[in-house]
Amino acid sequence: MTGYWLGVVSRDHVRRGVELGIAQANHGKRAAAERMRPGDGLVYYSPRTGMRAGAPVRAFTALGVIDDVPAWQADDPTGCFRPWRRSVTYRPVEQVGIDTLREVLDLTAAPNWGMVLRRGLIPLTAHDFALIEAAMTGEFAAVRAARGPRATVAG
Template sequence: MTNWMGVVSRDHVQKGVRLGIAQVNHGKRTPLERIRPGDGMVYYSPRTTYPDGPPLRAFTAIGRIAPGDVWQATDGDFHPWRRAVDWWTDAIDAPVAPLTGDLELTSGPNWGYALRRGLLTLSDADFATIAAAMGVPERVSAYPGG
């Protein structure tokens, strides 16, 4: 299993959690095809709303990719690619600042630049640290291989 982090504004994350889906890079298919059922998924939200909302800089959703394939949705004239996710809805937002010294993700001097890719892999240790900060550490070990 692999753990992933999508970079998405909190308003879009909240919509995805309500719908039980993950969507990254403005609905592109290719990034989602790298993700597999059982993989961990975390969203980091640099802002509250897209595109110019107030800064947030927090982890805003966490869960596991559900069984099934990538599919294309219809949202008006927008046709984004999506994946089903079992979101841990009892998780709380976790600001990144208190975690920067504990995460491999933030260990480099220009770690924020990597966020521009929109989808990154996370180590198992970072996934567990983020889950603990979000109040759901027990969920990580509840999955086979987690």
């Protein structure tokens, strides 16, 4: 069974992860890396450019699929930070603001949806993954065809 995940990470860290072909979440916690399975879809949402500061972004910034490689702990010569990671095949996509999709996502249907994002790595519905993927790959006709929350993507 394919799962879908939304990682909430600063855009600077997302860009570094895409360059390296890796994913890490929740400050490199092992449990987060091991929850993602080979073949799962991963979307990153970046609230800001930097981890603790930076300009607001509020956009989906990367999309990929978890590779069939076990989670591993990164080496750090100083031994101070050894995050757990997964290998990811990222797709070439365009950044898409969350406001573009807010009206059609299951994720944003609840009034307090922003609080859910504080968890760092959260399950995403297949519906939401498909809409975000369509928007990020330029298939806006499919996004426009969605009629309200939990609608299907037109083919």
